[in-house]
Amino acid sequence: MTTPKRTERSRSLILDAADLAFREMGFANTSVEEIATRAGLTRKTVYNLFSSKEEIALRLIARVEAGDAAYRARMAANEDVFVMLETVFLDSAGWCLANPSLARLALAPAERPSLQPPPDRPSFQRLVRDLLVLGQRQGVIRRDDDANFMALVLLGIYGQAMLSALSAGSFSEDEIRHLIRIVVEGIGKR
Secondary structure (H helix, E strand, O other): OOOOOHHHHHHHHHHHHHHHHHHHHOOOOOOHHHHHHHHOOOHHHHHHHOOOHHHHHHHHHHHHHOOOHHHHHHHHOOOOHHHHHHHHHHHHHHHHHHOHHHHHHHHOOOOOOOOOOOOOOOOHHHHHHHHHHHHHHHOOEOOOOOHHHHHHHHHHHHHHHHHHHHHHOOOOHHHHHHHHHHHHHHHEOO
């Protein structure tokens, strides 16, 4: 087994320290100095590896989005798409409620949403789109509309619901299931 380069070890230390700091203190109340201290590194080292606290947060979000291998394996096994959608959104809601400051950043992107998921990295949008494509192949999601468009609709509704839940401080599994049922009935096969 090869040892990661010092730069990669430092990046990992920074991301892990930032993850804990954001959970404990929130994004707004966490400084780069706090992240550096928790990582056991200097502030200069943090800035040499990341341009800003925002970039660190976006990398943490991307790290979560890249962790979709278990879902992809279940998709390859052709599992029921409705069960998969429920699982994916329940897991996402759990992450959002455990990481409210990062979730707000992830749910309110600065850019205008695109029909196409980002081509250069894994994304939640791509995962949802691919689930809808699976549902189309299974014959339970309508085929007369583009899966990219339906994914944006589903994610828009989910994002608004999660932002409301973050403001209220809670969101139950039943509410997620209800949200998915209502949306899917709107995009389900007719």
